[in-house]
Amino acid sequence: MSGMNLSRRQMLAAFAAAGLSPAFYQSAALAQGGKTLRVRSYADIQNLDPAFRKGAPEDDVMRNIFVGLADMTPGDTWKWRLDGAAKLEQVDPTHIDFTLMDGLSWTDGHGPVTADDVKFSFERMIDPKLDSPYKGDWEVLDHVEVKDDKSGTIVLKAPFPPLWNVGLVFGSGKIVSRKAVEAVGGRFDTKPPAQSGRYVLKEWQPKQRVVLARNPDWKGEAPYFDEIHVIPIEDAKTAELGLEAGDIDYTWLEASSIPRFKKTPPKGGKLAVKPSLAYVWLGMNVEAAPFDKPEVRHAVQQAIDVPSVLEAAYFGAAEPATGIIAPGLIGHREKNIYSYNPDAARELLKKAGMDSGFECTLAILNTTEFASAAQAVQANLAELGITVTIQQHDSGTFWSLGDEKSGDSWKKLQLIINRFSMQPDPSFATDWFTPEQIGVWNWERWNSPEFGELNKKAKIEPDTQKRNEMYVRMQDLMEESGAYVFLTHGAVGVGYSDKIEPALMPNGNPIFHGFKASA
Amino acid sequence: MLLYALKRLGLAVIITAVALIMLISMIQLIPGDPAAVLLGPLASPEMREMFRQQMGLDQPALIQIARFFGRVLTGDLGTDVLTNRSVLVTVMEQVPFTLALIFASITWSALIGIPLGCFAALYRGSLADRIVGVLSVSSIALPSFVIAIYGLLLFSVKLGWFPTIGAGDSGAPLDQLYHLVLPSLAVGLGWVGYLARMVRASMLEVLTENHVRMARAFGLEERTITYRYALKIAIIPTVVLLGMGVGNMISSAVFAEIVFARPGVGKLIFDAISTRNYPVVMGAVMVTTGFYVLCTLIADLIAAGLDPRVRSTL
DSSP states (O other): OGGGOOOHHHHHHHHHHTTSOHHHHHHHHHHHHSSEEEEEESSOOOOOOTTTOOSHHHHHHHHHHSOBSEEEOSSSSOOEEESSEEEEEEEETTEEEEEEOTTOBOSTTOOBOOHHHHHHHHHHHTOTTTOOTTGGGGTTEEEEEEOSSSEEEEEESSOOTHIIIIITTSGGGBOOOHHHHHHTTSOOSSSOSOOOSSEEEEEEETTTEEEEEEOTTOOSSOOSOSEEEEEEOOOHHHHHHHHHTTSOSEEEEOGGGHHHHHHSOOTTEEEEEEEOOOEEEEEEOTTSTTTTSHHHHHHHHHHOOHHHHHHHHHTTOSOBOSSSSOTTSTTOOSSOSOOOOHHHHHHHHHHTTOTTOOEEEEEEESSHHHHHHHHHHHHHHHTTTOEEEEEEEOHHHHTTTTOGGGOSHHHHOOEEEEEEOOOSSTHHHHGGGSGGGBTTTBTTOOOOHHHHHHHHHHHTOOOHHHHHHHHHHHHHHHHHHTOEEEEEOOEEEEEEETTEEOOBOTTSOBOGGGOEEOO | OHHHHHHHHHHHHHHHHHHHHHHHHHHHHSOSOHHHHHHOTTOOHHHHHHHHHHHTTTSOHHHHHHHHHHHHHTTOOOBOTTTOOBHHHHHHHHHHHHHHHHHHHHHHHHHHHHHHHHHHHHTTTSHHHHHHHHHHHHHHHSOHHHHHHHHIIIIIIISOOSOSSSOOOTTOHHHHHHHHHHHHHHHHHHHHHHHHHHHHHHHHHHTTSHHHHHHHHTTOOHHHIIIIIIHHHHHHHHHHHHHHHHHHHHHHHHHHHHHTTOOOHHHHHHHHHHTTOHHHHHHHHHHHHHHHHHHHHHHHHHHHHHOGGGGGGO
16 A cells, blocks of 8 residues: 555645646645544534433533533533522422533523523423423422522422432523523424523534634633534444544444454554443243243343443443443442343243243344344253244334334233433433333333332432432342343443544533543 | 427326326325324324414325315425425425535536547557446446445545535535535436447447448548547437436435535435424435426437437437
């Protein structure tokens, strides 16, 4: 390759020399030298209204164009910090006083950010007419009292610890302008009528990029980069190549790519590996024969060699899980009740009268990781004479499989490998396994009134130790039911240019306005 | 010719209508509740129901088809239920990127493939002909996504010559052209082989026809015979092939758009199907079907213009 070592810049110059365009060369060179951060998002934005956002791509943009009272702190532990508030204090279990910082203002001539905007923003989340899908983040909000232009009190109906880890610090805690939002009919989509963050949405080219530019009216500490280009790249491998070629400065990596990046870091790039909050498990539909027999479920639990499944799916980049609550969060369990024991599994099958084995299906999402995990599970269960047929589904089909309102597919579900993402509060993990969620997101159809009651009580329990015990007990109940094999929380690989210093939450989620040039 | 054109136009309308009826029927068969997929786990049943109504999925298939055609006739492709934007606007934003990719691919594959085919025919049986044959078949056999990935690894990651992602800055046409190089290589390389094989076969047939022998007998230059008399006839099946090829290129463009993270209609449809965003699927397929039918129509009309015998085939 010695004769082919032309750089991108030389290639561009060759284009220019060929008469294509000197202007083109200049523009590309400027882009390389400017203070522009180019980051990857896994999907394009669809809705920037905090009450109707669709997912992380919107959260990541909203964090820059709107302020909240608090935000997450970059680092390795889950801690909140002040964002648009100069003061935020829990004065008693149901009252939180706040005072906005000086100089916060709305774009487009909508004046200063006021305590009334805070009231409007939080109360609209629970407004039944608006019917926000995120109303649960503020489910115990009673009202917000406005004291003056800049201060007020959030009044709760009951103590609600998740507010500090979820409601206040993520999208549901972002403040919107009452005047501007009411002027556009009470809700908006991809055109925020007024912005107040460190950046403003300068341009959205659908499927191409979101361009965020410094907000000239921002009075707090100025962010480092002049512009942030958020580029939607659905395919993780493409993004990895983009990072290696120097076309983007930040992306998360597939877990299966982490070992490769560890071994051979990309030229000009760095790797950070963060513990994920998400949880992956093998579920069993307790209403579908033969998994309606507890002995069969416990046999499957003990027939699966979780480390070998993870080796197949994540190439050693992920650790086994002890439950659905990740390390570092309240309620994390230190160990499982059951472990890999094929002899015990055979005994259990014999007890269930199924020692000659049986046939069943395993539903998965059609990703490489799940397919590999499913094949390992298939091999483990084959040793007990259980023949597993793997059914791969695209995301549109998969996410409707257990939903009673979407058809009859829930009746045919037997084994499922599933993954749910998380916010840093245990209630976000347990909410989906209650009796009320049967046929919605509780696809195992496991019905434990004790679990349901504990879930309600743990949410409003202010004592951290008691809360911890409740969540540990809830995961014990899940495992004792036999319907769950906890696989992993996965791992988050973050690849970034060595020219930048990213600001990342403990699970690797980015806080773009905190990104800086490396020292 | 006019009668042929009118008949062909009528056929194009029927083809478009049948394709869309098939599409809407298939949508009914796809598993997965669109409202559940689009709105996620936190949406209330009321909101899901409202979404189904907005997408018209609460109506029988026949009503959906009738409504869709009614809207299409008024130039309205509906509203994207996720972003509340007009589907027509959403689709038309993506169309130029796909068109640019397809035309860049066709242009350079025709510029290389047609002369290669002529060359191979003129030097039939020679070593050069055999080499062109092997290379042509090899390029046909290589899937476009394989070319895309290896092109990325070699020219972007290893050599750093071309960008890996995106379509370039919107205000810089030459930057966009630069971003087109690798994707169009991926989409068009297979077509170089197709065109070379097609032109070679066609030329070999034409070169033995009476009018070519007559031209030789009159002592015309071989170059004149080849390009003025033989290629003009031999190119006809190639023109039709190119018209059909546009449809295939739309499929190849999906891969290129995903691998290179380019905007485009192919990727728009892919994403919309994944999220069950049916108004966008229907609108985008309507546009691509119309485009495909238009291309084949133009190809047929050109073929009929070049060879009057074609006019009697419809």
